[in-house]
Amino acid sequence: MAKKSYDYLFKLLLIGDSGVGKTCILFRFSDDAFNTTFISTIGIDFKIKTIELQGKKIKLQIWDTAGQERFHTITTSYYRGAMGIMLVYDITQEKTFDNISKWLRNIEEHANEDVEKMILGNKCDMDDRRVVSKERGEQIAKEHGIRFLETSAKTNVNIEQAFYNLAEDILKKQLSKDNEETSQNIHVNNTQEKKGGCC
Amino acid sequence: MDDLIEDGKNNKWVMCKFCESKILRPSTASYEERELFLPFMQKKKDLAGTEHKGETLKRHWLVADMFAFENVGFSMTVDSIKYLACADCERGPIGWHDINDKTKFYIAVERVEHRQITQ
Numbered sequence: 001m002a003k004k005s006y007d008y009l010f011k012l013l014l015i016g017d018s019g020v021g022k023t024c025i026l027f028r029f030s031d032d033a034f035n036t037t038f039i040s041t042i043g044i045d046f047k048i049k050t051i052e053l054q055g056k057k058i059k060l061q062i063w064d065t066a067g068q069e070r071f072h073t074i075t076t077s078y079y080r081g082a083m084g085i086m087l088v089y090d091i092t093q094e095k096t097f098d099n100i101s102k103w104l105r106n107i108e109e110h111a112n113e114d115v116e117k118m119i120l121g122n123k124c125d126m127d128d129r130r131v132v133s134k135e136r137g138e139q140i141a142k143e144h145g146i147r148f149l150e151t152s153a154k155t156n157v158n159i160e161q162a163f164y165n166l167a168e169d170i171l172k173k174q175l176s177k178d179n180e181e182t183s184q185n186i187h188v189n190n191t192q193e194k195k196g197g198c199c
Numbered sequence: 200m201d202d203l204i205e206d207g208k209n210n211k212w213v214m215c216k217f218c219e220s221k222i223l224r225p226s227t228a229s230y231e232e233r234e235l236f237l238p239f240m241q242k243k244k245d246l247a248g249t250e251h252k253g254e255t256l257k258r259h260w261l262v263a264d265m266f267a268f269e270n271v272g273f274s275m276t277v278d279s280i281k282y283l284a285c286a287d288c289e290r291g292p293i294g295w296h297d298i299n300d301k302t303k304f305y306i307a308v309e310r311v312e313h314r315q316i317t318q
């Protein structure tokens with residue numbers, strides 16, 4: 001009865017300046033026709049998605065900020081328990097890219113130290129208004145040893161991919177942790193058996 | 200309604216009416232009758248002047264754990280209530296959760312689609 005219907009639960013966060021497209025990334029980009037429903041008026045807190053990776057059933061709980069980013073007041077309580085962070089900037093707004101380093105420091109200060117990160121350059125559909133080259137995005141990600149993708153919430157480019165990649169990285173870490181624990185257990189069992197054998 | 204229930208549980212996939220996002224697997228939710236108020240799903244322009252209109256719905260799927268959902272969105276809290284929405288197209292409310300009772304998550308039967316999927 002209490003059997004869990006999934007193997008792993010990963011809590012993910014979207015972080016970045018206001019206006020970069022975090023809310024649109026969380027939801028399929030809804031045009032203005034739906035943009036005025038009751039739900040979008042009160043706003044979404046988080047969503048649950050189920051994916052499968054390496055035969056494991058994984059529940060993603062993905063949180064959007066409630067606009068606290070505008071005041072740069074994202075603190076420890078928002079980061080609590082987070083295992084993955086999507087750090088988003090807007091390729092048409094220089095400032096949002098410059099602030100990536102600020103956000104990385106904020107994450108370092110408040111989030112769990114082994115949190116997986118990924119940088120997203122969003123709005124890549126607006127190439128004519130681009131001010132941040134893809135190379136610069138790749139560069140900053142490389143400097144910090146983080147994955148990078150350009151995305152468009154509007155034309156649905158790399159959104160799914162981004163969540164899968166981040167989940168994959170977390171799973172990798174998780175599996176190696178689990179392995180360590182298992183091998184430790186086996187080790188303990190072996191010594192016990194040996195003891196049992198000689199007494 | 201009977202054709203949707205087997206042993207008190209949903210016998211089909213529960214899905215979004217608009218985008219086919221999967222919400223609940225077969226036999227993961229129990230059927231429960233309870234009067235719950237849900238705002239309408241229409242666009243605001245159709246609701247001009249009827250801002251807070253909604254309806255009371257009685258027939259629901261109930262799960263005790265939020266991670267029983269395959270895909271679902273939770274709204275911000277309004278007077279201790281979180282409304283549930285489709286995780287992909289954001290349309291809703293399709294369900295209801297009172298944050299003071301962490302063991303009850305409802306999906307309104309009328310606001311979702313039920314489908315047999317052979318995997």
Ligand SMILES: Nc1nc2c(ncn2[C@@H]2O[C@H](COP(=O)(O)OP(=O)(O)O)[C@@H](O)[C@H]2O)c(=O)[nH]1
Pocket residue numbers: 017018019020021022023024025122123124125126151152153154155
């Ligand atoms: N062209 C384009 N516009 C986008 C994209 N993502 C978001 N937007 C627009 O950018 C604005 C801010 O988006 P929103 O998701 O509210 O940003 P947030 O403040 O980070 O949550 C909105 O007007 C969106 O329509 C995208 O990928 N392409």
Ligand SMILES: [Mg+2]
Pocket residue numbers: 022023064065067
């Ligand atoms: Mg937002």
Ligand SMILES: [Zn+2]
Pocket residue numbers: 215216217218219220285286287288289290
């Ligand atoms: Zn939908």
